[in-house]
Amino acid sequence: MGFHTDIAMDQFFNVVALGLLLGGTYALVSVGLNLIFGVIRIVNFSQGEFLMLGMYGAYLGYTTMGLDPYAGAFIVVPALTVLGMIIYWLVMRPLQNEPMMQVFASFGLLLLIQNIVLAITGGVGMSMNTPFSQITLTIAGIQFSATRLIILLASMVAAGALGLYLAKTTFGQAIRAVAQDRKAAQLMGINVERTFMWSFGIGTGLAGLAGVLLTPIYTLSPQIGGNFVMAAFAVVVLGGLGSVLGAFVGGFIVGLTEAFAGYYIDPELKHAVIFIVFIAVLLIRPSGLFGQAGAEEVGLREQS
Amino acid sequence: MSNLDLAQSGHMHAGASTKRRATDDIWTVSKELPIFIGVVAAIALAIYLLSGQFFYLNLLTMALLFGGLAVSWNIIGGFGGQFSIAHSVFFAIGAYTAGNLYKHFDISPWISILPAMVLSAAVAAVVSWPVFRLRGPFFAIATMALTEVAIAFAMHWKTVTGGASGLTIPYRAGLENMIFTQRWAYAALFLGYLAATLVVSIVILRSRLGYYLQAVRDNDKAAEASGIPIMRTKLKGMAISAALTGVGGVFFMMYVRIVEPAGLLSLFDVGVKIALIALIGGIGTIYGPLLGALILVPLDYWLRAFIGSAIPGGNLIVLGIILILGSLYMKKGVFGALKQGYAAWRPKR
Numbered sequence: 178m179g180f181h182t183d184i185a186m187d188q189f190f191n192v193v194a195l196g197l198l199l200g201g202t203y204a205l206v207s208v209g210l211n212l213i214f215g216v217i218r219i220v221n222f223s224q225g226e227f228l229m230l231g232m233y234g235a236y237l238g239y240t241t242m243g244l245d246p247y248a249g250a251f252i253v254v255p256a257l258t259v260l261g262m263i264i265y266w267l268v269m270r271p272l273q274n275e276p277m278m279q280v281f282a283s284f285g286l287l288l289l290i291q292n293i294v295l296a297i298t299g300g301v302g303m304s305m306n307t308p309f310s311q312i313t314l315t316i317a318g319i320q321f322s323a324t325r326l327i328i329l330l331a332s333m334v335a336a337g338a339l340g341l342y343l344a345k346t347t348f349g350q351a352i353r354a355v356a357q358d359r360k361a362a363q364l365m366g367i368n369v370e371r372t373f374m375w376s377f378g379i380g381t382g383l384a385g386l387a388g389v390l391l392t393p394i395y396t397l398s399p400q401i402g403g404n405f406v407m408a409a410f411a412v413v414v415l416g417g418l419g420s421v422l423g424a425f426v427g428g429f430i431v432g433l434t435e436a437f438a439g440y441y442i443d444p445e446l447k448h449a450v451i452f453i454v455f456i457a458v459l460l461i462r463p464s465g466l467f468g469q470a471g472a473e474e475v476g477l478r479e480q481s
Numbered sequence: 482m483s484n485l486d487l488a489q490s491g492h493m494h495a496g497a498s499t500k501r502r503a504t505d506d507i508w509t510v511s512k513e514l515p516i517f518i519g520v521v522a523a524i525a526l527a528i529y530l531l532s533g534q535f536f537y538l539n540l541l542t543m544a545l546l547f548g549g550l551a552v553s554w555n556i557i558g559g560f561g562g563q564f565s566i567a568h569s570v571f572f573a574i575g576a577y578t579a580g581n582l583y584k585h586f587d588i589s590p591w592i593s594i595l596p597a598m599v600l601s602a603a604v605a606a607v608v609s610w611p612v613f614r615l616r617g618p619f620f621a622i623a624t625m626a627l628t629e630v631a632i633a634f635a636m637h638w639k640t641v642t643g644g645a646s647g648l649t650i651p652y653r654a655g656l657e658n659m660i661f662t663q664r665w666a667y668a669a670l671f672l673g674y675l676a677a678t679l680v681v682s683i684v685i686l687r688s689r690l691g692y693y694l695q696a697v698r699d700n701d702k703a704a705e706a707s708g709i710p711i712m713r714t715k716l717k718g719m720a721i722s723a724a725l726t727g728v729g730g731v732f733f734m735m736y737v738r739i740v741e742p743a744g745l746l747s748l749f750d751v752g753v754k755i756a757l758i759a760l761i762g763g764i765g766t767i768y769g770p771l772l773g774a775l776i777l778v779p780l781d782y783w784l785r786a787f788i789g790s791a792i793p794g795g796n797l798i799v800l801g802i803i804l805i806l807g808s809l810y811m812k813k814g815v816f817g818a819l820k821q822g823y824a825a826w827r828p829k830r
Binding site: 284285291456 | 615637753795797
């Protein structure tokens, strides 16, 4: 009897560990989306594609220059920040007051980016082994892969840095001011469009960072972004729009939910469980766990 | 239905202004009728002329199906301004309902139309209710999530959907089974579907619900202040739109006789395509979505055959560019552009 409960407990802790590591991944993916969707309120369905571009960028650096993906991040992340800023300026800025057209346009971007990569790579799955990808650490009898732990660490650093940046720096305060009231911010002399462009760029850059760090774990495919983007939207809504802490904690909640649902219910239905969490949050607490009450009510129309 | 609503509004308001508005409305609906008959007759003629041409007939049939689906989407997406990319889910519900009832219980698909409509509308209402309470873009996100969940369920629930390998139904030709040996009969069937969605669309646009939906779309706060029940309006629009989409699923099931989740629930091939067709044709107009389908379905086929075969994903690259450019420069679609062009050209005469 005691023996069986031991096994059950072991499995339980393994699932918790898996959930935490997955949560770290989701937290990292969501930090960038939190800036784009949570702060500047653009529904960017192509966020997952920037993650995918980050993965392919790291892979490219690795195969052509022998760069370790972690070193490649220093090239890939700035490149994707600039790409995000260009896309914001060309596509999202003209549609500022038309949130529904932004949804369409971001879906067009999704199709465009995904299929350009498909056309170039021919859809062959790629994976790579870095010195880190084989290392596992054993803590209290549970195995952790080093790459997953690095992601967990990176998610903490990214969330912490973004939170500090938004709270302490002048530009971070400008971003928050624009998010709260675009017109008032403009009257205070803030360049709204430039702020939005930078926020969008930082958001896509962070998605790229997540992609780079995920390269040693996942097989690369043009469609891989879709695996994360829905969970990331759930995380941002769950944590509360615009709340960096919320996105961080929300990532772990979604990660743990997915791990438990995958183990104890059915791996095929884990996406369904995330959706149910998403709907439940909208029903019970639409402003999210850490969001300001009423933040979800700030419709896009009033910002015009 | 529109007469009933007019009668109601006549009771509720008093005075001469109401009378004038009522006569305006009757004039518009009756003005709509010749155009409607003309459009349907023109398509019927096209079916007759193409009845020997297997390839073009098939293309026209698919264009009519997607035209009907886009007209249905337009009721909530165009009139109500609530963009859904999850209409593939209601399409799939219709297909699975008809397929299973026909296969396991030998129920005619003509009868299955009713449960398919009810089920689609019910799912639409249950999913939409929590998100319609919020303003902003939550609806679009929720519909994207719904598609993912539907795929997961369809793959999991093998007794109903046949899992990844799909659901096949036996071939028993006959009008009662909605299975025909002649291909033109399917074209006629989908023309009937399109015509039905157009009629519903015309009636709604000229009814109280249509005005409510447009008011909610244009300014929900002002609409609420004017006493329009926002939630009920959006839910009604969504349920009607989903029910009509479900009917499309029933017809599609009997046309292809094999469906699998990956194709039926594909985010792009169905869900986004329906919305894209409406966008290209002209969101919020009656005939815009039909026009969009007549343009986009052949174009999609052509891109698939000539670009997609040479470059993997090449056809989707082109459609992605169309989607971006369309949302940037053609918000009113081809229909809107034609109207604008006509208005610019007319005074010069």
